[in-house]
Amino acid sequence: MNRNLVKVLFYIVMFCCLVGPALPVMAKDYLYVPSSNNLHIVDCETDTVVKTIPFNDYIIGAIPSPDGKRFYMNSWHSIYEVDTQTNQIVDNHEFWSDLNRVTIMLGIAVSPDSNFLYMSASITKKKLNIPRLNVLPPQLVVYDVRKKQVVKNFEIPPNCTTVVSPPDDPDSVILLAQDVFKLNLKNGKLTKIVGVLNPEAGKPGLNVLAVWNNWSPGKNGMISIPSYSAEELFYMLIDKKGNLRMQKAEEMIFAYSSTISPDSKYLYAAMDEVYKIELKSGKTLAMDPLERGTCYNVTLTSDGKKLYVGPGGPDLSVYDTATMKRLGIIPLKSDGMIASLITK
Amino acid sequence: MKKKGLKALNKRAKKLEERDVFGMEEVDVLTGQPIGCTTIFDTGWETNPRPTTPMGNCVSSARDFTTCSGPCWWPAQTPDNITNWPDFQNQCLAVERDWRNLNFVIKR
Amino acid sequence: MNKFKVAENKTIRADGRDYIFLVADKAIFEMDTPTKTVLDELTPKGAISRQEIMDSLACESDEEREALFRGLLKRRAIVPANNGMFVSKKTKPHSQSIPLKTLILHLTDACNLNCRYCYHTEGDLKQGEKKVMGLEVACRAVDFLFNHAGPLEEVVLVFFGGEPLLNFKVIPAVVDYACQKATEKGKKINFAITTNGTLLSEEIIEFFQDKNIGVTVSMDGFDDVHDRYRRFADGTPTYEMMLPKIKRLLVRSNKKPAVARVTLVEDPGRVPQILDHLLGLGFVEVGFAPVTTGHPDYQLSNHDMDLLLGEFQNLSQKFLSAARERRFYGFSNIIDMLVSLHQGEVMNYPCGAGLGLFSIGPEGQLYLCQRFTGQDEFCMGDIFKGFNQEKLETFRNLAEISNKADCRHCWVRTICTGGCYHEACVREGNHLKPNLHYCEWIKQWSEIGLDTYCRLAAADPEYLEMLCMSRGHRSHVTVKET
Numbered sequence: 001m002n003r004n005l006v007k008v009l010f011y012i013v014m015f016c017c018l019v020g021p022a023l024p025v026m027a028k029d030y031l032y033v034p035s036s037n038n039l040h041i042v043d044c045e046t047d048t049v050v051k052t053i054p055f056n057d058y059i060i061g062a063i064p065s066p067d068g069k070r071f072y073m074n075s076w077h078s079i080y081e082v083d084t085q086t087n088q089i090v091d092n093h094e095f096w097s098d099l100n101r102v103t104i105m106l107g108i109a110v111s112p113d114s115n116f117l118y119m120s121a122s123i124t125k126k127k128l129n130i131p132r133l134n135v136l137p138p139q140l141v142v143y144d145v146r147k148k149q150v151v152k153n154f155e156i157p158p159n160c161t162t163v164v165s166p167p168d169d170p171d172s173v174i175l176l177a178q179d180v181f182k183l184n185l186k187n188g189k190l191t192k193i194v195g196v197l198n199p200e201a202g203k204p205g206l207n208v209l210a211v212w213n214n215w216s217p218g219k220n221g222m223i224s225i226p227s228y229s230a231e232e233l234f235y236m237l238i239d240k241k242g243n244l245r246m247q248k249a250e251e252m253i254f255a256y257s258s259t260i261s262p263d264s265k266y267l268y269a270a271m272d273e274v275y276k277i278e279l280k281s282g283k284t285l286a287m288d289p290l291e292r293g294t295c296y297n298v299t300l301t302s303d304g305k306k307l308y309v310g311p312g313g314p315d316l317s318v319y320d321t322a323t324m325k326r327l328g329i330i331p332l333k334s335d336g337m338i339a340s341l342i343t344k
Numbered sequence: 345m346k347k348k349g350l351k352a353l354n355k356r357a358k359k360l361e362e363r364d365v366f367g368m369e370e371v372d373v374l375t376g377q378p379i380g381c382t383t384i385f386d387t388g389w390e391t392n393p394r395p396t397t398p399m400g401n402c403v404s405s406a407r408d409f410t411t412c413s414g415p416c417w418w419p420a421q422t423p424d425n426i427t428n429w430p431d432f433q434n435q436c437l438a439v440e441r442d443w444r445n446l447n448f449v450i451k452r
Numbered sequence: 453m454n455k456f457k458v459a460e461n462k463t464i465r466a467d468g469r470d471y472i473f474l475v476a477d478k479a480i481f482e483m484d485t486p487t488k489t490v491l492d493e494l495t496p497k498g499a500i501s502r503q504e505i506m507d508s509l510a511c512e513s514d515e516e517r518e519a520l521f522r523g524l525l526k527r528r529a530i531v532p533a534n535n536g537m538f539v540s541k542k543t544k545p546h547s548q549s550i551p552l553k554t555l556i557l558h559l560t561d562a563c564n565l566n567c568r569y570c571y572h573t574e575g576d577l578k579q580g581e582k583k584v585m586g587l588e589v590a591c592r593a594v595d596f597l598f599n600h601a602g603p604l605e606e607v608v609l610v611f612f613g614g615e616p617l618l619n620f621k622v623i624p625a626v627v628d629y630a631c632q633k634a635t636e637k638g639k640k641i642n643f644a645i646t647t648n649g650t651l652l653s654e655e656i657i658e659f660f661q662d663k664n665i666g667v668t669v670s671m672d673g674f675d676d677v678h679d680r681y682r683r684f685a686d687g688t689p690t691y692e693m694m695l696p697k698i699k700r701l702l703v704r705s706n707k708k709p710a711v712a713r714v715t716l717v718e719d720p721g722r723v724p725q726i727l728d729h730l731l732g733l734g735f736v737e738v739g740f741a742p743v744t745t746g747h748p749d750y751q752l753s754n755h756d757m758d759l760l761l762g763e764f765q766n767l768s769q770k771f772l773s774a775a776r777e778r779r780f781y782g783f784s785n786i787i788d789m790l791v792s793l794h795q796g797e798v799m800n801y802p803c804g805a806g807l808g809l810f811s812i813g814p815e816g817q818l819y820l821c822q823r824f825t826g827q828d829e830f831c832m833g834d835i836f837k838g839f840n841q842e843k844l845e846t847f848r849n850l851a852e853i854s855n856k857a858d859c860r861h862c863w864v865r866t867i868c869t870g871g872c873y874h875e876a877c878v879r880e881g882n883h884l885k886p887n888l889h890y891c892e893w894i895k896q897w898s899e900i901g902l903d904t905y906c907r908l909a910a911a912d913p914e915y916l917e918m919l920c921m922s923r924g925h926r927s928h929v930t931v932k933e934t
Contacts, residue, residue: 036437037434056431058425058433076430077430103426293404294403294404294408295407313407313440314437314438333437335407335409335410335411335437335439336411337411349483349520349523349524349527350487350523350524351481351484352481353471353909353913354479354794354796355794355796356795357474357527357796360479360526360528361527363526
């Protein structure tokens with residue numbers, strides 16, 4: 001290249017660099033979609049997979065850190081740490097050794113300061129030469145990601161499938177197990193909030209598949225979990241302070257997961273169909289039968305304008321939330337269950 | 345053998361009699377296990393629709409296979425991927441596409 | 453703790469035996485006395501624990517008690533107490549495509565008769581707009597049928613009208629085309645026609661025999677009954693002139709025996725004579741339908757409906773006596789009821805209209821069924837451009853039983869499912885409403901049906917299998933030929 005031209009280009013670049021910082025950098029939405037042996041990163045503007053990170057594992061749960069810098073995916077025996085700036089796996093925190101296994105069940109969460117991981121786990125210990133396993137009661141494990149060590153663990157009730165770490169309450173986590181509990185992380189005290197398998201007198205028993213725990217976008221983001229009594233549908237709504245309320249649905253629909261629009265007006269839910277529901281009245285505003293079949297997860301963009309339904313099989317169905325018409329399908333490499341929004 | 349109880353007369357009654365009940369019926373829909381997953385002995389609602397709860401199963405049942413594998417819901421169909429076959433997913437990454445690769449696993 | 457309750461049911465006692473009809477499952481069982489005692493004892497208790505049930509079972513051992521309990525649970529005579537019926541919109545039916553089984557071709561609007569109660573002259577069609585279906589449209593309709601039949605092995609094409617024989621000229625070509633298409637697609641096609649019988653020439657009768665077309669003749673009985681309402685446009689009676697044609701038809705139709713359909717307007721006391729008269733002529737089966745009309749003068753009064761029920765009961769007993777001797781008494785109404793009970797299929801809709809059955813107007817429009825032909829409100833698209841999916845799905849959604857609030861707790865809901873859409877449209881003002889005006893009648897008729905069923909099932913269960921097979925259902929039971 002001509003020297004003069006290089007110089008000119010250099011000055012142009014310098015000029016741009018000087019001007020650059022004055023222009024605001026627009027935060028963009030990305031979807032992180034783990035599936036078997038692959039993590040897909042989807043650009044929500046173009047609805048395309050911009051990167052696929054391969055690894056060899058079966059992923060059970062996944063969650064972004066509150067600061068958006070990390071994405072964690074767990075298999076039974078380890079947690080993969082993904083740096084969302086470089087989109088690379090920077091660490092794999094192993095929880096299995098010969099004599100000690102922390103098997104991570106469904107249910108991981110990240111502390112509000114992004115420094116700790118909370119996981120619902122089963123701990124099995126073994127002594128050398130003794131042919132017997134010591135299986136501890138179910139545990140909530142607190143893991144320091146920087147120091148790479150378990151700092152404490154609490155005995156918790158069985159069947160905990162989701163751990164929720166409220167951003168505005170760093171001292172507790174909410175456990176969705178056979179019933180819903182609040183666990184005080186300072187003293188391990190458990191308080192039952194809602195009876196699921198063991199309902200309070202006069203209340204119905206519930207059937208809840210609490211697996212998806214993505215916060216809906218916006219500062220009033222909530223976690224919304226469909227819960228079924230034999231006759232009715234409720235949405236279990238958890239806010240950022242950790243308060244839980246049961247919202248009765250006007251209409252019975254079948255949904256695995258649900259999420260709420262940033263303005264808190266609408267609820268989106270999906271299983272074999274995707275629904276748009278007016279949250280206050282519970283009225284169904286729109287429904288589309290999912291052509292691809294059953295999907296597990298629903299994720300909204302931060303402006304609430306697009307809804308990603310899936311995975312279920314190797315795909316995401318993209319919907320325009322205003323019309324609830326499908327805009328397209330994003331194919332994935334393998335079957336998955338979870339998708340998380342990271343805005344960066 | 346002394347005949348007791350109910351004797352099926354119409355076709356629907358006969359179908360009910362032929363069912364195997366393994367205690368599943370006794371359990372309410374309240375087990376902390378979710379609605380929507382197929383049972384061990386049904387392939388999916390599309391081949392065995394139930395008139396009452398739990399109604400919805402995955403459509404197709406293939407969409408349930410990977411996600412509910414391991415100790416979750418298909419213990420008779422998929423091998424345990426915690427201890428013995430941790431890489432089982434390699435055999436079939438996307439069931440709808442790769443189901444032909446599914447094969448027996450044998451522990452020696 | 454898990455609780456249980458006795459399933460919603462209706463008990464029947466007949467010929468010294470007890471039976472139970474499980475409403476939600478449409479399952480029918482014979483009960484022995486100990487079981488009846490247990491269920492009688494448990495029913496008023498509502499939701500009870502497993503232990504309470506066990507305690508009420510008079511058995512010799514715990515094992516026996518357990519087995520009996522499991523038996524009741526398996527047969528769903530006992531169900532979990534929280535097993536409430538979901539009042540949900542079943543999203544399943546419309547998210548799958550339902551295969552097309554039957555198309556009713558409206559060959560012509562024209563009719564050579566002017567029957568006073570005809571639903572087609574009750575303002576549905578404007579005078580002068582008498583359309584005729586051309587061969588092209590008829591053949592396209594055949595294509596449509598096969599293209600939408602999905603995995604079904606057998607389909608049905610029905611010729612209807614007006615009076616379809618006024619447009620007989622297209623029928624042979626359509627039949628040939630359809631048979632050819634059936635061969636190509638590896639499917640079987642059945643043909644049927646409903647006619648007023650006045651135009652049955654020898655040629656036409658031979659044709660029906662040759663092509664195996666099932667014939668239904670609309671005939672109301674012997675002369676004075678029939679001619680009361682069924683006359684030519686100029687007022688000439690029809691019975692006398694059609695009798696020889698009917699006789700010829702009945703003599704010739706042995707492959708697919710002809711059946712008669714009677715529209716009842718009045719005088720239910722004469723039903724047995726009408727039935728015997730028509731069976732005597734040679735019809736193998738006769739079905740009775742109370743007239744569907746918005747004119748109060750023509751509707752059967754409540755008193756008449758009660759009398760009719762009494763007649764139907766007598767005829768059902770006659771049917772049963774014949775059945776016990778392995779003879780066949782062709783009273784269609786009870787046969788339809790027995791087949792429905794024996795098949796035990798719980799339906800979410802009262803009939804196939806708008807699901808697997810549609811009628812085709814002369815210009816190729818699709819209607820819910822033959823009674824709605826020509827009415828825009830019930831037009832679901834056409835055979836050229838296809839179904840109006842949105843309109844059809846809306847209908848399927850709204851017509852489903854869970855939307856009929858009145859029906860939710862009715863013990864007959866799995867038998868009746870709300871009744872005919874057209875009847876509801878005419879009598880209740882809305883095709884989606886259940887036919888509340890004949891609810892009580894249907895309940896009582898269903899009781900008669902169940903009673904007849906149980907007696908027949910006790911006497912000769914194979915006969916029920918044969919009845920179902922004659923209606924085209926498959927049987928898994930080997931029925932011995934007598």
